[in-house]
Amino acid sequence: MSQVKGMSQKDSDRLFRKLNKELFVEEYQYDHWYKNNGDLLLFDNSITLHRRLGKTDGRLCYRVAHDYTNLQDEPYQPYFIPEYQRQYNREITMLIKIAGIKNFKLPKLGLIERIKNVFD
Numbered sequence: 001m002s003q004v005k006g007m008s009q010k011d012s013d014r015l016f017r018k019l020n021k022e023l024f025v026e027e028y029q030y031d032h033w034y035k036n037n038g039d040l041l042l043f044d045n046s047i048t049l050h051r052r053l054g055k056t057d058g059r060l061c062y063r064v065a066h067d068y069t070n071l072q073d074e075p076y077q078p079y080f081i082p083e084y085q086r087q088y089n090r091e092i093t094m095l096i097k098i099a100g101i102k103n104f105k106l107p108k109l110g111l112i113e114r115i116k117n118v119f120d
Contacts (some may be wrong), residue, residue: 032053034053034055075108088107092104
């Protein structure tokens with residue numbers, strides 16, 4: 001049984017039903033069928049509801065988080081869990097060094113605490 005923290009079970013159930021009814025519908029889902037060896041698919045899987053269909057044996061997948069820093073007031077942090085935030089910062093720092101990007105703003109750790117304060 002799942003429940004939103006701070007909500008009654010009844011209210012949580014009602015919210016989940018609404019999300020399932022309005023978000024998880026064919027209109028908002030993207031299905032990609034891999035057809036050929038060497039198929040290349042690029043999309044932002046941090047914000048795209050997706051699933052893979054068809055044969056995926058031997059599929060090679062790289063996950064590279066996109067960065068929306070220049071579109072926001074704060075550097076983009078796609079993760080809420082502190083250990084994932086730290087891992088993201090380590091990996092993005094490595095990629096920035098390889099790419100030779102200067103003046104990149106790393107997201108602050110502890111963003112989840114600031115976000116939680118907005119809703120408390």
